[in-house]
Amino acid sequence: MLDADFWGQAESLSVSQMAIRGAVIFWVGYLLLRIGGWKIFGKKSALDYVIIIVIGSVLSKIIIGDAAFFPATAACLTMVLFHRLISRLCARFNWLSHLLEGKPIPLYGDGQIYWKNLRASSISYQEFMQSLRLEMNTENLQTIESAMLESSGRISFIPKQNN
CATH class of the missing domain: 1.20.1270 (Substrate Binding Domain Of Dnak; Chain:A; Domain 2)
Structure with missing residues (x-):
């Protein structure tokens, strides 16, 4: 053929x-x-x-x-x-x-941004906030429990639980 x-x-x-x-x-x-x-x-x-x-x-x-x-x-x-x-x-x-895929990197938690991790990951504050807006439809970090840079390159956000 x-x-x-x-x-x-x-x-x-x-x-x-x-x-x-x-x-x-x-x-x-x-x-x-x-x-x-x-x-x-x-x-x-x-x-x-x-x-x-x-x-x-x-x-x-x-x-x-x-x-x-x-x-x-x-x-x-x-x-x-x-x-x-x-x-x-x-x-x-x-x-x-x-080793091959990497670990998630914490970017936000306990009510504060982890600036050292943002810089080490080459993520600007503007990029971080853009991801927050796109993923969570908010600009209010007070509604977020934590944020992680995943090994895929995406930022994941965990919302606070309302008690």
Whole structure:
């Protein structure tokens, strides 16, 4: 099915051959996603971003003919399986998860902003307040119990409980 006449070669791809490559790689990408699990697009940890960028790059090279189909697909499958293995190990071993994905960083608690942690995380006060407005629909820090910079890069807010 993937002979040179049907599949084409990088220097002389026709529109139809490029379309065929695009359709085939769409399904290869979909299968890789199913093998890797939806987590790759869920949490968006550093590991997730690496796999998304690298696999996207390799698959695009197959479409334009800069990479051979079977070796490049095998490389993508290997990366997906490796990502899945690392994800499972991180789920089992907290220390590994903290090492590879990071720990949440407290940004606010006990009624005060932790300025040292904001600076260390390269988050400005304006960015912090913007996240508060977007996530909690308020500018009032008095309604917030705590705020954490998650390993995904998002700021999470825990509202105070009304007693």
